[in-house]
Amino acid sequence: MYAIETTALTRAFRRKIAVEDLTLRVPGSTVFGFLGPNGAGKTTTVRMLAGLLPPSSGTGVVAGCPLNGNLDHLRHRIGFLTESPGLYEQLTAWQNLLFFARLYGLSEKNAQSQVAKYLKLLGCWEDRHKPVGALSKGMRQKTAIVRALAHEPEILFLDEPSSGLDPSTARFFRDFVKSLRANGRTIFLTTHNLAEAEDVCDYIAIMKTRLILEGSQSQIRSELSGNVVTIRFSTSAEPWLSIVQQLEYAKEATVVESALRVNLANPPTDTPRLVRALVEGGAELYAVEPARKSLEEIYLELLDSVATADREQPAKV
Amino acid sequence: MRRTRRFLLRFFIAPSFVLLYSFTALGNLPHRSHSEVGALTASRLSSEDIEAAEWFSRSKIFLLLMLPMLFSAALVMQTMVVEKTAKTLEPLLATPVKTFDLVLGKILAALVFPLLAGYLYLAIYAGVVCLMDRHSEMLRFMFSPRPLIEAFLVMPVSAFANASLAMIVAVRSRDPKTGSLLSSLLTLPGIVLYGTQIALLDFLNQYILLVCVGAVLLLAGAGIFFATEAFQREKVFERWDS
Numbered sequence: 001m002y003a004i005e006t007t008a009l010t011r012a013f014r015r016k017i018a019v020e021d022l023t024l025r026v027p028g029s030t031v032f033g034f035l036g037p038n039g040a041g042k043t044t045t046v047r048m049l050a051g052l053l054p055p056s057s058g059t060g061v062v063a064g065c066p067l068n069g070n071l072d073h074l075r076h077r078i079g080f081l082t083e084s085p086g087l088y089e090q091l092t093a094w095q096n097l098l099f100f101a102r103l104y105g106l107s108e109k110n111a112q113s114q115v116a117k118y119l120k121l122l123g124c125w126e127d128r129h130k131p132v133g134a135l136s137k138g139m140r141q142k143t144a145i146v147r148a149l150a151h152e153p154e155i156l157f158l159d160e161p162s163s164g165l166d167p168s169t170a171r172f173f174r175d176f177v178k179s180l181r182a183n184g185r186t187i188f189l190t191t192h193n194l195a196e197a198e199d200v201c202d203y204i205a206i207m208k209t210r211l212i213l214e215g216s217q218s219q220i221r222s223e224l225s226g227n228v229v230t231i232r233f234s235t236s237a238e239p240w241l242s243i244v245q246q247l248e249y250a251k252e253a254t255v256v257e258s259a260l261r262v263n264l265a266n267p268p269t270d271t272p273r274l275v276r277a278l279v280e281g282g283a284e285l286y287a288v289e290p291a292r293k294s295l296e297e298i299y300l301e302l303l304d305s306v307a308t309a310d311r312e313q314p315a316k317v
Numbered sequence: 318m319r320r321t322r323r324f325l326l327r328f329f330i331a332p333s334f335v336l337l338y339s340f341t342a343l344g345n346l347p348h349r350s351h352s353e354v355g356a357l358t359a360s361r362l363s364s365e366d367i368e369a370a371e372w373f374s375r376s377k378i379f380l381l382l383m384l385p386m387l388f389s390a391a392l393v394m395q396t397m398v399v400e401k402t403a404k405t406l407e408p409l410l411a412t413p414v415k416t417f418d419l420v421l422g423k424i425l426a427a428l429v430f431p432l433l434a435g436y437l438y439l440a441i442y443a444g445v446v447c448l449m450d451r452h453s454e455m456l457r458f459m460f461s462p463r464p465l466i467e468a469f470l471v472m473p474v475s476a477f478a479n480a481s482l483a484m485i486v487a488v489r490s491r492d493p494k495t496g497s498l499l500s501s502l503l504t505l506p507g508i509v510l511y512g513t514q515i516a517l518l519d520f521l522n523q524y525i526l527l528v529c530v531g532a533v534l535l536l537a538g539a540g541i542f543f544a545t546e547a548f549q550r551e552k553v554f555e556r557w558d559s
Contacts, residue, residue: 050411052550071550075413082411084404103412147408 002061003028003155003186004049009058011044018044020210022058026188026203031181033201033217034190035299040208042190043083046157049188050080063154076105079148079156083163085140089133093124093143096132097150104151111150118146122176138169145176155186162196174200198295212302217295224298227267228291229274232259234284243281250274261291384438385476388431389424390483396423397487410550420545424480432473439468462523470530478533481540488547 004026011019019041026032036042047053049062051071060067065074087096094115101111119125122142132140141161148156158177162170170193177187177200191197197204198217205214213220233240237260244253244262249270252263264270267290275288293301400406409419443459 052407052410072413072415075411078411080408080411082404082407086403086405086408088405089403100408100412103409103414105413144408 001028002026003030004032004060004062004188006049006060006067007058009045009048009055009060011041011048011053012056017209019048019055019207022207022211024205024211024214026186028186029181029184030202031177031187031189031200032203032205033197034188034205034207035192035194035197036190036207037303038192042207043159045207046080046159046188046190050078050157051075076151077154079151079153081141081144081148081156081158081161083159085132085144087132087140087143087147090131092129092131093119093135093139093146094128096143097146100147101150106151114150114152115146118149119143122146123172138165141165141169141173145173149180153185155188156180158187158189158191160191161189162191162193170196194294194296194299204295206299206302208303208306212306220298221292221295222290224301225291225293227264228261229264229267229271230256230259230261230287230289230291231274231278231285232287232289234286240278240281240283243278243283244274247274247277258286385428385431385435385472386479388434389427389476389480392427392431393424393480393483394487396427397484416548416550417541417545420484420541420548424477424484424541424544427480427483428473428476431476435472436468463526466523466526466530471526471533474530474533474537478537478540481537481544484544485540485547488544 002025004024006022006024009019009022009024010017022041022045034042034045044053048055048067049060051062051067051074055067062074063077065071065077067074087093088099091099097115097119098108098111101115102108106114116125119128122145124139124142124146127135127139132143135143145161148158161177162173165173174196177189180187181200181202189197189201201217203215204217204220206212215223231237231240235258237255237258240260241253241255244250244260249265250262251265254261262274264274271288275285278285397406400409443456446456446459
């Protein structure tokens with residue numbers, strides 16, 4: 001059972017297609033990173049999943065609620081942090097949060113205890129009686145998170161949660177997201193911040209109107225990193241390059257600081273042979289590990305290849 | 318800057334509103350009764366002019382009807398514009414609150430201040446009339462069925478209807494500027510109503526007014542129905558994002 005499941009979800013605004021044929025499976029109790037450039041359709045997707053926009057076609061089930069069914073049930077089960085905190089600036093944080101908690105159907109007493117619990121957890125308790133307009137961006141964002149969590153949703157949608165935050169607050173958010181996952185919540189995170197996605201996301205989807213890639217982060221990185229291994233030496237790597245270049249199964253080798261990056265034909269069988277050859281040649285190895293591309297490298301390469309493919313494809317009329 | 322604005326709002330603008338209402342009410346006071354006006358001006362004015370002066374004095378009660386009607390429409394428009402520009406509408410629509418409740422809540426909230434202001438106007442008017450000599454004739458007119466129906470039925474119902482129409486305009490407009498512009502057109506029915514009431518002053522009685530109230534109530538019902546339809550969460554974002 002997936003927390004979010006969509007099949008061929010499509011959304012068009014008049015002639016412009018914002019999201020096309022999106023099929024996603026988001027396992028429960030995970031952090032799902034939803035990445036893409038500006039205008040890729042991320043916010044439109046989140047709005048569809050949060051029941052704020054109906055899909056033009058396709059189906060979806062979020063927290064057990066079909067997107068074409070009773071959306072009030074869905075809204076009770078999800079929390080939504082919009083890109084902008086969207087709080088009433090003249091009201092205090094406490095007044096804002098109680099107002100929204102009541103809209104989610106919490107009783108006055110329950111609303112107060114839930115809001116107090118999360119305000120304390122996020123370190124906003126002292127500032128609760130300040131008007132939101134007087135709070136820093138980080139505090140507003142934290143207040144908005146409390147709003148999204150006060151009714152204890154199963155799934156939390158976070159749309160660019162750390163956008164414009166200082167590094168320490170952004171770090172705080174990442175840690176908080178991890179703690180939410182540890183408590184069994186599913187988090188659907190859209191972000192431009194690839195380091196953040198790399199740090200907190202279990203699963204990744206990259207989209208640009210269409211879904212380009214989806215899978216667990218470890219799977220994606222190992223699959224897209226190619227057959228490259230990194231061999232680290234105690235001393236300089238330079239003297240050992242010539243040995244590697246003589247091996248027929250080593251297709252390409254480069255020196256990167258005190259390491260060699262070697263592209264092998266078949267890493268499971270070739271890596272032990274490579275290590276043996278180097279040791280017999282007198283090298284002192286420090287570590288051997290499969291080379292992994294960063295999420296940023298994978299993301300940029302994928303978008304570049306999509307852009308190239310789009311340029312080569314004749315324009316649709 | 319924000320502190321200055323808050324200071325102005327708290328200590329200047331809001332009291333100014335109260336004063337403005339008070340002065341408007343005082344300005345509309347009948348200075349003299351019909352007979353006194355006649356006695357004072359008989360030497361200089363014709364009897365037709367004296368009739369006209371009294372008719373004008375009686376008609377001023379209708380000005381009261383316009384204020385909540387226009388202000389509530391402007392407030393509805395403003396709340397929507399502010400929700401859009403401050404980006405507070407999206408989190409609001411993400412909550413499970415019923416669309417009808419949301420629409421009705423916004424309309425009722427926009428009615429509170431203008432109606433209170435209207436009744437304040439009426440109270441000040443009546444209060445100062447009580448201080449005048451020979452006030453009984455005017456008070457008798459004010460507390461006869463027709464003005465009471467106007468104040469306690471026509472005024473809230475017409476304000477409600479206009480606020481509902483303003484909500485439709487607010488939701489249908491794609492950007493705040495267009496919305497504000499279109500909302501200004503909502504003053505037209507108010508002006509037409511005011512003009513019609515003055516023109517029909519001698520023909521209006523409480524029965525005709527009650528029929529009018531029923532008609533405006535139907536209009537308000539239709540207005541809130543269509544406003545709710547237009548406010549459907551999906552339609553709002555579809556319109557804004559297209």
